[in-house]
Amino acid sequence: MANGNADSMADIWSHEDDVTTMHPIGGREEGWEAVSGSFAGVASASADGTVIRADQVIRVIGDAAYELCTESVSWTFAGEPMSLEGRTTNVYRQEKGEWKIVHHHADLHAEFAEKVANMGA
Numbered sequence: 001m002a003n004g005n006a007d008s009m010a011d012i013w014s015h016e017d018d019v020t021t022m023h024p025i026g027g028r029e030e031g032w033e034a035v036s037g038s039f040a041g042v043a044s045a046s047a048d049g050t051v052i053r054a055d056q057v058i059r060v061i062g063d064a065a066y067e068l069c070t071e072s073v074s075w076t077f078a079g080e081p082m083s084l085e086g087r088t089t090n091v092y093r094q095e096k097g098e099w100k101i102v103h104h105h106a107d108l109h110a111e112f113a114e115k116v117a118n119m120g121a
Contacts, residue, residue: 002049002075006039014093014100024086024109025116042077045119049075053088063094071106078119084109 001009013019015032022028025042029035056069067090074083086107092099 006043021104024106025113065092
């Protein structure tokens with residue numbers, strides 16, 4: 001996504017109506033259509049990105065799991081270099097023998113949220 005293409009997100013996410021996300025730009029998306037649209041929107045203005053996860057903790061509880069980590073993102077967004085670091089939580093469940101993300105939550109990042117909001121202005 002940070003390189004301008006969100007297609008790979010479809011491979012790791014559940015496509016069910018109960019998926020949710022709360023991105024660093026604020027707000028909340030519910031359902032695969034809204035979640036995938038949010039990733040596509042950010043990807044359309046992104047290039048040259050890297051995402052690094054650190055301090056990962058993963059816990060498995062039956063057919064569900066959660067991941068806690070710190071994500072560091074560096075990329076070009078809307079033509080400007082940008083970086084952010086924040087805490088992230090991902091929730092997974094097994095679907096047809098594969099782990100799929102059903103929820104993503106990242107700390108709010110005010111500067112990034114403002115840039116995204118100003119894109120529509």
